[in-house]
Amino acid sequence: MIRTLRDIESxxxxxSQVCVIGSGAGGAxxxxxxxxxxxxxxxxxxGGYYTxxxxxxxxxxxxxxxxxxxxxxxxxxxSVVILQGxxxxxxxxxxxxxxxxxPPPIVEKWRREARIGWRYDDLVPSFERVETMLKVxxxxxxxxxxxxxKIREGCEKLGxxxxxxxxxxQNCVGSGFCILGxxxxxxxxxxxxxxxxxxxxxxxxxxxxxxxxxxxAGERVQRAxxxxxxxxxxxxxxxxVRSELFVLSAGAINSPQILLxxxxxxxxxxxxxxxxxxxxxxxxxxxxxxxxxxxxQSYYVDEFIDxxxxxxxxxxxxxIFGFPVLxxxxxxxFGRAHAEIMRSYHRMVGILVLLHDQSEGGVRVDRKGRPLIxxxxxxxxxxxxxxxxxxxxxxxFASGAREVLVPYFEAPLRLxxxxxxxxxxxxxCRQGEIPxxxxxxxxxxxMGEDPSWAVVDSxxxxxxxxxxxxxxxxxxxxxxxxxxxxTTAALADRTAASIVAARGRWFPQTV
Amino acid sequence: MSEVTxxxxxxxxAVSAGLLALSRLRPPLLGAAxxxxxxxxxxxxxxxxxxxxxxxxxxxxxxxxxxxxxxxETAAVETVDWVLAFADDVQRTQFRWLxxxxxxxxxxxxxxxxxxxxxxxxxxxxxxxxxxxxxxxWARLGFRALKNLSALGYYSQEATWAxxxxxxxxxxxxxxxxxxxxxx
Numbered sequence: 001m002i003r004t005l006r007d008i009e010s011x012x013x014x015x016s017q018v019c020v021i022g023s024g025a026g027g028a029x030x031x032x033x034x035x036x037x038x039x040x041x042x043x044x045x046x047g048g049y050y051t052x053x054x055x056x057x058x059x060x061x062x063x064x065x066x067x068x069x070x071x072x073x074x075x076x077x078x079s080v081v082i083l084q085g086x087x088x089x090x091x092x093x094x095x096x097x098x099x100x101x102x103p104p105p106i107v108e109k110w111r112r113e114a115r116i117g118w119r120y121d122d123l124v125p126s127f128e129r130v131e132t133m134l135k136v137x138x139x140x141x142x143x144x145x146x147x148x149x150k151i152r153e154g155c156e157k158l159g160x161x162x163x164x165x166x167x168x169x170q171n172c173v174g175s176g177f178c179i180l181g182x183x184x185x186x187x188x189x190x191x192x193x194x195x196x197x198x199x200x201x202x203x204x205x206x207x208x209x210x211x212x213x214x215x216x217a218g219e220r221v222q223r224a225x226x227x228x229x230x231x232x233x234x235x236x237x238x239x240x241v242r243s244e245l246f247v248l249s250a251g252a253i254n255s256p257q258i259l260l261x262x263x264x265x266x267x268x269x270x271x272x273x274x275x276x277x278x279x280x281x282x283x284x285x286x287x288x289x290x291x292x293x294x295x296x297q298s299y300y301v302d303e304f305i306d307x308x309x310x311x312x313x314x315x316x317x318x319x320i321f322g323f324p325v326l327x328x329x330x331x332x333x334f335g336r337a338h339a340e341i342m343r344s345y346h347r348m349v350g351i352l353v354l355l356h357d358q359s360e361g362g363v364r365v366d367r368k369g370r371p372l373i374x375x376x377x378x379x380x381x382x383x384x385x386x387x388x389x390x391x392x393x394x395x396x397f398a399s400g401a402r403e404v405l406v407p408y409f410e411a412p413l414r415l416x417x418x419x420x421x422x423x424x425x426x427x428x429c430r431q432g433e434i435p436x437x438x439x440x441x442x443x444x445x446x447m448g449e450d451p452s453w454a455v456v457d458s459x460x461x462x463x464x465x466x467x468x469x470x471x472x473x474x475x476x477x478x479x480x481x482x483x484x485x486x487t488t489a490a491l492a493d494r495t496a497a498s499i500v501a502a503r504g505r506w507f508p509q510t511v
Numbered sequence: 512m513s514e515v516t517x518x519x520x521x522x523x524x525a526v527s528a529g530l531l532a533l534s535r536l537r538p539p540l541l542g543a544a545x546x547x548x549x550x551x552x553x554x555x556x557x558x559x560x561x562x563x564x565x566x567x568x569x570x571x572x573x574x575x576x577x578x579x580x581x582x583x584e585t586a587a588v589e590t591v592d593w594v595l596a597f598a599d600d601v602q603r604t605q606f607r608w609l610x611x612x613x614x615x616x617x618x619x620x621x622x623x624x625x626x627x628x629x630x631x632x633x634x635x636x637x638x639x640x641x642x643x644x645x646x647x648x649w650a651r652l653g654f655r656a657l658k659n660l661s662a663l664g665y666y667s668q669e670a671t672w673a674x675x676x677x678x679x680x681x682x683x684x685x686x687x688x689x690x691x692x693x694x695x
Contacts, residue, residue: 057679058667290676329663334571336576
């Protein structure tokens with residue numbers, strides 16, 4: 001049974017062997033694996049629990065339910081919007097289902113720089129388990145929609161390399177509303193796969209429970225405490241969970257936030273935030289595209305990233321499309337000029353540059369314990385993104401766009417076929433001058449064997465703590481350079497396996 | 512765009528603050544979130560604030576474009592108000608302040624002693640542009656907040672979808688608003 005606010009009448013006092021904080025790609029996996037190993041597991045999720053009947057495919061109704069801060073979470077200077085899930089299943093409920101394994105050169109980089117104690121091959125069993133659970137499979141050619149085909153067409157004309165990706169959908173009807181939650185249960189999110197499995201294995205899952213603090217004594221966490229909140233974030237009751245072992249899986253913003261609120265400071269906690277920042281352009285075509293129909297992201301352009309030879313740089317190009325509200329907020333200008341562009345909504349192709357960033361930021365907390373997120377793109381990476389924007393424009397024109405919009409806040413560019421595209425690189429991609437977004441915050445509790453360099457060890461255990469683990473994107477020792485869903489779940493699977501293998505250390509009675 | 516130096520900005524900020532105080536425009540400190548009922552009524556914004564927002568959405572999203580439905584014939588303002596109920600107290604208070612500061616900004620942004628809602632369409636567009644291109648970062652952020660919420664209110668309306676070629680959701684609207692409004 002997944003308990004929600006409806007089932008919580010008064011303050012909660014719980015005991016368990018394991019307390020997992022967060023239910024996304026990391027927490028759901030740990031919760032399921034440890035429950036199936038016979039441990040008594042409690043999973044706490046700050047957001048609500050929603051099923052297909054709740055997904056109305058309407059932006060104004062889904063954004064407050066499924067996203068942190070209604071989709072308005074951003075860096076302190078508001079220059080980068082950060083989309084993160086806030087519901088049972090975390091971001092896997094709204095993500096667009098790209099499934100990529102951790103690039104082997106990135107694992108080698110982590111071995112080299114973070115001295116992690118495992119190899120790519122060690123992670124393969126975890127990849128296989130995760131991919132089986134999520135029913136990962138190639139996207140059928142017939143389901144590559146018009147928007148993605150346009151981008152592929154442009155790339156093929158220009159000789160740019162791209163692939164049709166794998167995804168975790170089953171019996172997809174191609175409605176295209178993935179980002180607002182799947183009302184057809186086609187998307188194999190954590191809420192539909194690992195969470196029900198954890199539930200069947202006896203895990204107790206509590207939605208609407210926002211952890212505020214870990215109570216720490218020496219090298220041990222004693223309790224997790226927080227508030228039971230309703231859908232508006234209003235406190236309704238308090239809860240406390242006492243456990244032998246705690247796993248933080250609240251994401252790369254909220255996991256360090258909880259540690260900092262708990263007085264666990266210093267070292268690298270909250271530092272080294274990577275965002276995979278992205279910038280998008282729009283192409284307008286003469287024919288109907290209806291970019292919102294069908295699988296939003298099936299094609300993936302990897303021409304401009306070569307991790308084998310340079311694991312520290314590069315970017316990928318992806319299709320993207322927004323529903324009317326998101327599109328209207330991203331398009332430049334206002335008034336009649338803005339409305340005229342919106343009238344071409346059905347003839348629009350969205351495309352984005354996603355940076356494998358070496359730039360870093362951080363997470364702090366204010367006096368009320370709220371996260372303060374900072375991030376600053378390095379000048380050389382701003383130039384790299386601008387180069388990517390030029391390639392995006394090339395791709396759009398090569399596939400027949402009659403106009404390309406580059407949405408600078410001030411004096412946006414409206415380019416025509418034959419325009420000199422070097423104007424994009426001349427304007428650049430300066431942070432604060434063009435909308436930037438992130439859906440992959442990572443690295444704020446990075447993994448490594450050296451406590452002076454890292455926050456968690458190779459198994460995800462926090463250095464200096466006996467019974468505290470982290471299993472989410474926080475632990476990436478660097479930018480991943482690829483969509484992170486499978487890596488996050490596989491690392492969580494590995495962390496769970498390491499806990500089970502050493503269970504006598506925390507649960508001697510179970511051995 | 513009018514040139515606003517730091518000195519004139521500070522002077523007019525003081526004037527605006529005085530006007531706000533004289534007009535008793537300070538929004539009440541928001542305590543508990545409002546009880547939500549059906550959509551279509553105001554829960555967070557006052558009628559005055561709703562009128563300001565309506566005028567903003569009109570110039571921001573539609574302008575003089577006649578192929579899109581008039582803002583007044585939609586529930587754009589009520590939708591923004593409904594979504595604001597999900598924001599925390601600080602965010603709601605900030606947005607209400609933003610609306611009122613924007614309403615009273617023509618004196619120090621355009622050198623015109625009128626409120627935004629009293630300006631003609633051309634004046635309203637000039638004010639929006641002044642905020643959009645202001646040298647002051649907070650004004651540009653304010654413009655973006657107004658634009659984002661205007662987009663949310665206006666383009667969530669089914670009446671706008673045909674004009675932009677959007678076919679809308681596949682799932683039928685449930686008989687009542689979704690579970691989220693009844694949870695509490």
